[in-house]
Amino acid sequence: MHKTHWQKIRHRLHQHPELSGNELATARFVTSRLQQLKPDRLYTDIGGYGVAACFDSPHPGPVVLFRAELDALPINEINTFAHRSVTPGVSHKCGHDGHMTILLSLASYIADNQPERGTAIVLFQPAEETGEGARAIVGDPAFSELAPDYCFALHNLPGHPMGQVMIRSGSFNCASRGLTIELTGKTAHAAYPETGISPASAIAELIQTLPGLASNISQDERVMLTLIHCTLGEAAFGTSPGQAKLLATLRSESDSAMHRLIETVTDHCHAIAAQHSLSIGFQWDDVFAASRNDAECAEYVAQAARECGQPVKWLDEPFRWSEDFGAISAASRGAMFALGAGEKTPQIHNPDYDFPDQLITTGTDIFAAIYRQLLRET
Missing domain, CATH: 3.30.70.360 (Alpha-Beta Plaits)
Structure with a gap:
């Protein structure tokens, strides 16, 4: 589909933000979009309002999970564009609307390019902002059925060149x-x-x-x-x-x-x-918890970025900010990477921040390249 389709979805998500633990409508919207793709398995209400769609191959192989976040922040948006938040005092000021859109776009790609081995999972996690969501996901009995061997996540990061991939092995977030x-x-x-x-x-x-x-x-x-x-x-x-x-x-x-x-x-x-x-x-x-990147998984990310023509920056030290993806990557091998959102883009958690739409394609392409490395090679 043309990228304007995904922009419209991102803008729809941006307009209707929900706080951590209250993502019912967001989860229902995501579920409805995933149902249209006819995954082999669909889980809802994981660790709260978490949603996971599984695309299974008939052949053995790794289980690879890609994760995005459902929740928004208690920040009043000051932007005046048409897709601004309609909920006073609540807005997507961390870019989770963009992360969800990337994962929905990836799910559409996987549905059209089924895994040749193993299983691909797209997971939409609640309550990242409070640090509770990932732990609740891992503690949910459904997670033992998902049982990922590999897991990947991204986070957009203003103040860095648009599309630059920032990665390291070992500690990634504090x-x-x-x-x-x-x-x-x-x-x-x-x-x-x-x-x-x-x-x-x-x-x-x-x-x-x-x-x-x-x-x-x-x-x-x-x-x-x-x-x-x-x-x-x-x-x-x-x-x-x-x-x-x-x-x-x-x-x-x-x-x-x-x-x-x-x-x-x-x-x-x-x-x-x-x-x-x-x-x-x-x-x-x-x-x-601290988020640690597996060395092999970090290299999968770097290889995917190079394949997509995106610049890669290997970091000397972890970011000071925290991200609860560490609870998921501690339960399997995984890696999180940061995706530059432009030097002049307002910082996340600023009241005038908005996720750059051009990153939807970039993020989808990188995730899709990781997917091909692990589940489409023969």
Whole structure:
């Protein structure tokens, strides 16, 4: 079909975004498009609203999975073009509308060029933005039926030349997680603060010391702790505070370094809380595992890019941003790559970002080339 067909689909998806865990209408739309292609197997409601279509060959061979994301972000779009989001406060500011369109286009290609061996799977995953979707997919009993041997994913990336493929073996995206630290003491009259237990000194000490802990975890990889938000007491001049809350993001290139960072940070927080006679609690959110690329799979990506005439850049270090595809690639051999979305394209998560339509063909062609390498060679 002419590429304007896929542009219309992408614009339709862009207009009707849904937040993580609420992708019901998006999943139904994707399912209806896949049903028209008559896959051999179609799974719905995997790990939430996940959808997977399988194209089976009668001959043995590898099971190859290609993945895209269903969810959008809680960002109000400021663009004024005709396909802007119709849902206030929600928009596709990460390009998942484009990723889904690429995968639907790939599914159409596979339907017209059936695998000569093995099985091809297109997977549309929910809740990537919260880090919950891929883990839920892998934990779903249906995933054991899919049982991929190889898995591939892409992410568009503004600030880089249009169509440039960025790849590396080993760590590709960092592990990350959000930490909320809650300190509880006892309120008091502001005129008699000594009769209470204020967390002010403890929270100040944590603000000063927590970021530096990360630098002692590993000399071989990037490990970071970024302070995000802090509250102390209430806006009441007559009250000495009894509670404080501090939010931080932990980040590392490997899961092992993340585990060491968690242990170091929580031990440090417990010690400071005890010194100030405070109780302490922790809450973890937006948990992303590190995404690691298999060396052979990374080379499949590079070979496919070269076949499609796209420039390849081998990265010296992983990207700092996180992506929950790591949960899927940890369950099979896989690779994620970044696809340049243009130096002047607004950054992802910006309110004026929009996925470049020209990447639909580029992404489809690269995925199709990987597909041919693994499932169409005889």
